[in-house]
Amino acid sequence: MRERNLLYLFLGLNVALAAAFVIYLFVSTAGQPNIQLTTFATNSVKPTVKSTNSPQVAASPAGDKASNNPPVAASNAVVAVPPVKPVLSSKKFGWEDIETDAYGKYIQSLRAVGCPDEKIRTIILADINELFARKKQKLAIENDQKWWTAEFAYTIYVNNLQEKGRQLEEERRELLTKLLGQEAAQKDEWEPLQWSSVQLTGPLLGNLAPKVHNEIQEICARSLERQNTYLSDRTAQGQPLNPVEMAQLREQTRVDLRKILNPEEVEEFTLRYSHNAHNLRGELRGLNPTAEEFRKIFRAIDPLEHQMQMEFGSVEAMSEKQRDRFQRQRENAIKQALPPERYQAYLMTKDPLFRQAQMTAMQYGAPSKAVMPLYEMTRLNETKRQKIMGDAKLSPQQKNEALNAVNIDQQRSIQQIVSDALRQ
Numbered sequence: 001m002r003e004r005n006l007l008y009l010f011l012g013l014n015v016a017l018a019a020a021f022v023i024y025l026f027v028s029t030a031g032q033p034n035i036q037l038t039t040f041a042t043n044s045v046k047p048t049v050k051s052t053n054s055p056q057v058a059a060s061p062a063g064d065k066a067s068n069n070p071p072v073a074a075s076n077a078v079v080a081v082p083p084v085k086p087v088l089s090s091k092k093f094g095w096e097d098i099e100t101d102a103y104g105k106y107i108q109s110l111r112a113v114g115c116p117d118e119k120i121r122t123i124i125l126a127d128i129n130e131l132f133a134r135k136k137q138k139l140a141i142e143n144d145q146k147w148w149t150a151e152f153a154y155t156i157y158v159n160n161l162q163e164k165g166r167q168l169e170e171e172r173r174e175l176l177t178k179l180l181g182q183e184a185a186q187k188d189e190w191e192p193l194q195w196s197s198v199q200l201t202g203p204l205l206g207n208l209a210p211k212v213h214n215e216i217q218e219i220c221a222r223s224l225e226r227q228n229t230y231l232s233d234r235t236a237q238g239q240p241l242n243p244v245e246m247a248q249l250r251e252q253t254r255v256d257l258r259k260i261l262n263p264e265e266v267e268e269f270t271l272r273y274s275h276n277a278h279n280l281r282g283e284l285r286g287l288n289p290t291a292e293e294f295r296k297i298f299r300a301i302d303p304l305e306h307q308m309q310m311e312f313g314s315v316e317a318m319s320e321k322q323r324d325r326f327q328r329q330r331e332n333a334i335k336q337a338l339p340p341e342r343y344q345a346y347l348m349t350k351d352p353l354f355r356q357a358q359m360t361a362m363q364y365g366a367p368s369k370a371v372m373p374l375y376e377m378t379r380l381n382e383t384k385r386q387k388i389m390g391d392a393k394l395s396p397q398q399k400n401e402a403l404n405a406v407n408i409d410q411q412r413s414i415q416q417i418v419s420d421a422l423r424q
Contacts, residue, residue, distance in 0.1 A: 034171055051211075067329050068070075093106045094130075095130035095131040098124075098127045098175070099175065103179075104179075105417055107120060107179065110123070116203075128175060128179070129190070133207075133210075134169055136165075136193065136206065137203070139165070140206020140207055141202065143164075143199065144206070146271075147272045147294075148281070148293075149289075150282060150284070150368050151368065152272075154162075161195045161199050162196065172190070173216050174358070175189075176188060190210070191210050191211060192211070195217070196221065197220035197224070198216065198273055200213060202272075204264065204265060205272075208265070214311070215260050216269070219253065219256045219257060223249070223253040226249050227246075230246070242313065243312075243313025244309070244310070244311075244312070244313040245311075247306070247310050247313060248276055250274070251310060256288070257269060267295075267299070271294070271295060276298070277298060280297065285358055285371060286348075286354055286372065286375070287345055287360055295335070296337040297334055297337045297338070300334060301333050301334060304329055315327075328379055334346060353375060354375045357371050357374035357377075357378050358371050360378075361372050365418075369421055369424070370418055370421035374414065374417055381409070381410045384406050385403060385406055388402045388403055389403075
């Protein structure tokens with residue numbers, strides 16, 4: 001019974017508090033003026049001022065003498081005007097617009113709405129850096145060479161991109177000064193691109209971040225310095241070059257590259273600039289491989305060759321059994337990398353006569369497409385020589401005369417094939 005009485009008491013107190021709160025609200029709002037929400041129109045809509053207490057009456061300065069009623073003053077209350085929906089632009093500004101006049105207006109708008117200067121500077125720098133990263137990549141793609149062909153020529157001493165890279169840096173600084181001022185340009189922490197060691201071209205290497213780009217240049221410069229120091233030391237000591245030690249120097253360069261590049265980027269670099277890629281281009285001169293064929297063959301045999309070089313230096317240093325096993329592994333790797341008909345074409349390049357045709361093309365400065373015509377011509381003339389030497393009816397003098405005629409005809413054919421290849 002006692003608990004029930006306490007419950008009734010608490011309920012009564014709650015009801016009394018609720019009633020007191022309602023009375024307070026009524027008393028506090030009594031006598032307050034009515035508030036009317038007003039939405040201001042844009043400049044394109046003129047607000048209409050009307051009296052909310054009485055009808056609108058036109059009054060002369062002296063009052064209305066024809067009536068006993070005094071002039072009615074217009075009320076200060078403003079009739080609510082329907083809000084005008086703002087028209088927002090769907091244009092999104094980015095690095096593509098930074099060289100246009102519209103981008104300057106975009107920056108002015110950011111300042112007008114109170115965007116902090118530091119934030120504006122961050123936006124502009126990000127757009128500038130993105131713009132010139134795209135320009136650098138475009139430059140790298142446009143100057144990429146056919147790294148899979150025997151004619152691919154690169155040098156770490158003369159760099160065709162160095163001057164173009166410097167021009168890009170000048171353009172970037174001018175744009176930065178234009179948008180942020182001279183002081184901001186002087187404080188810019190952008191790292192200028194280096195092009196002193198290798199030409200990092202192509203879609204992948206040309207898209208590396210500036211910091212990584214420069215680190216690769218430094219790695220290659222150190223690699224060249226190690227190699228030159230080694231050559232100088234061995235020459236001074238009167239010692240021949242050690243193939244294993246040379247392979248170890250090349251491995252150090254790969255180790256340094258793997259620290260900053262992913263496997264795909266490392267492969268792209270070694271396809272262009274490695275010792276093994278250089279040798280493979282010469283070996284496949286007569287095959288005229290496509291970029292994909294070269295990549296597949298290199299990917300298949302580079303690990304084998306690199307490991308062999310690290311252990312033995314060269315094939316000549318291996319035992320006969322080791323050499324046979326290595327060559328079988330290498331040939332099988334190439335066979336797996338090429339379609340059957342292309343592998344047969346590759347085997348043809350192993351023919352000594354084909355090698356002779358390759359050497360002839362190199363001596364005359366002919367392109368690789370001249371190798372096959374030279375090879376076919378050489379095979380035909382070799383067949384003629386064998387037939388002359390085996391003809392018992394010919395005297396020694398007659399054989400010499402016939403062989404000289406074949407040689408003269410072959411020399412004329414070489415000149416004709418080379419000329420045709422150079423004109424095409």
